[in-house]
Amino acid sequence: MRSAPLPLALVLLLASAPALAQTPPPASVSEPIADSDGDGGADSADNCPLTENPSQQDSDADGAGDACDLCPLVPVDSGEHADADNDGVGDECDTCRLPNARDARGEQAPCPEAQSFSGWKDPNPLGRRLRFFIRPIALGYRYRGEWVGSTGLGLHVSGSIGEWRFDEKGTALRVPSWYWSAGLYGDSANLFAAGHLGPYAALDFRPLNWAPYARSWAKELKFGVGAQLLWAERVDGSLGQRPIQLGVGPRVGFLDILSVMPFAQFDLANDAALSWGGMLVFDFKVLEDLGVPMPK
């Protein structure tokens, strides 16, 4: 009799087991539905899970609903249509590779004009910074025991050597470091009566792509070499030929306004006689950047 409760419990348990197994789970523990776009379709079955599209229309039957299909009439095998210009129209059905989005009726706007931020090229083979200067010059040198001086005007043109890159509005994105200039100097308005007359040239270096230089006040300085060939003033009556002085020397410039150049020169007409001196140069810009838009 002491063992009677166990079989009874077993019988009761076995009798109730099928009923328990068939009992449906309570409604409160049903699988929650994730519906990110709130259109009534579960994310897992929604053909546009991030875009509300209750109709689930998919014209090309590629699994992506028309509402989120970049080409609703062109099936895509897997993934999504590429959209290189990010205008919402897939490359396979885009009328243009530049952005021209669809309007409310689903039609694309006309193709916009091509533009690129670096499409603007320098039209000037001599360098964009083609500039004309009037240059007052004072020079002096010691020649055959005497000081010779001259003050006059130079007229010259300058430009750059190297690649410029610009955006479409002309703002420089890349600036070259080398700059040239060349012109003619005379110390009299009547060139035939000039004491000194002849061409000069210079090559300057400004490392504008070197960060420490470009960030400091030093960027206003330029360093270079200059040369001049002057039909010069006769200082000694015993000389057979009027001197033709070829001078070369280093130069330092500041703010494109002022430069100083010590030089050594050789009298090509009289046995290459050596002399030395220096010049002080002021630059007054007359014209700049001809034929190109000014940078903003």
Added chain:
Amino acid sequence: MPRRQMLVPGTGGVLYETAGGASTATIFELLTRSKAAQELRCEHGPDPSVLEPLRNVLVARGYMTAAYEPFAHVVPKWVFFDYDWRLDIRYSGKRLAEYLQAEAPNGDRWRLVAHSQGGLVVLAAARLLGEEVFARLVQSVSFVGVPFFGAVTALSALLYGTLLDNSIPPDVVRTWPSVYQMLPRWSIAKGNATRADLYLDATWMKAGLLSEPGTPVDHSRHIDRGLLGRARALLQATTTGYFEPLRKLDYIRIIQGNNLDTPFLLPQFPSAEGTVKVPGDSLVPDAFTRDKLPSWVQDEATIRRVPSSTHALLCSDPLVFELCQ
């Protein structure tokens, strides 16, 4: 008119003034103070179109000098846009747009340098203003290490509370909408990176990290459904025409680091086991981000890749500074 230059800092690069107002500190420094978790939480309403937070006790005031060292020492002085990087990016963009408009009469157009999340704020401001107005106020934008298409770091922040090598209690970071809005826009669990799976409720519910609709949110166990909705709203607004509001600027530059390991896939989501890494700046995957940019931005003069320090210190790199000048 003087030339004006402004830096829009990124995640973590802003200093905060606490309710006492006595001192400023980064969010990570504030975490060490007592009652930090209470102070650092944000509270937002259920409507994702209402951008302002319901409750936020901190005020952004200043920037991290170490992160923006070269910019702080140049003449003319740079302006720094103080914004609370934890809040809805659209809200920060609205504040930037208002600032640009208010300052318009006082000088020339701005040259903007946007670091990290700051770039998303600039894009949000540009969308609000429209391309014509934005180009009247701004001359150019340099985007430095901007996660245009999200970052796995944001996912790690929501999963584990790790953000920029700092540890933040998950129940705090899960109240910051901007973190949700920087979730990767690609599938982090598959090789095919075309689906923004992390923006789907289903992904998080399957991982047990999102509560059922209508149930109270426990941020220590779950992410915030409403804030995920805000992330979706931003995603929807930028799926196409992302860069269109910039088209009338004089130029844009996109500067990215590419020499560090950057998390890209978590094939075992939500576990971080077997994380796949690709070259980047430790936060922004370089090649993936460049490839997703629209064709008209894919230009040698626009996109610059730099071997650089970590994402957080990109703007302290002299080379980056030079490119932003």
